[in-house]
Amino acid sequence: EAGVAQSPRYKIIEKRQSVAFWCNPISGHATLYWYQQILGQGPKLLIQFQNNGVVDDSQLPKDRFSAERLKGVDSTLKIQPAKLEDSAVYLCASSLSSRDPRRNTEAFFGQGTRLTVV
């Protein structure tokens, strides 16, 4: 079974430029997550989708970050304009979620995109 795919793996941009990351979740997984992981810290949830609807985007800096999930499958995360503090690894994850807790699965993560803003 294919895992969560992310691209690109690395990206270096100058501050005030824009950047986009792409994620393809595991087939059939309704829930998709974008996490930001700053060096030395744990992953922080930016946005969570259930199919193509947003469940939680309370920690997404909406003045510069945006995300969409096309047709409930692939997702893109965009930063415009980027700041130095956006330098981090951006992790995408997906899971099979259900109201029945017995059917809930763990989140599977992609390899991440390491963003460096200079």
Next chain:
Amino acid sequence: AQKVTQAQTEISVVEKEDVTLDCVYETRDTTYYLFWYKQPPSGELVFLIRRNSFDEQNEISGRYSWNFQKSTSSFNFTITASQVVDSAVYFCALSEETSGTYKYIFGTGTRLKVLA
């Protein structure tokens, strides 16, 4: 509020030693899940274990074992006879239902260094 605390920032052990990584969580929900993930230098988070709140039975998988105690809100992870390949950052995570789906909250991680 939900919170996961991993008080140990970094641990160094010599190969073949046993090591325990601590995890303490806070939640008001009665149904929740606890996880451990491993993050090797490659960066990908690798799932190790999931534990349901209604199942306090401890689990052993090879050299790995987990001790879940609801009374102390802890979910500790022990590696027996550690190996160099165990060197990584380990994250404990809590998952609760929000709007019919599950939200994961991660601790700050414990960096484990196993020295040859």
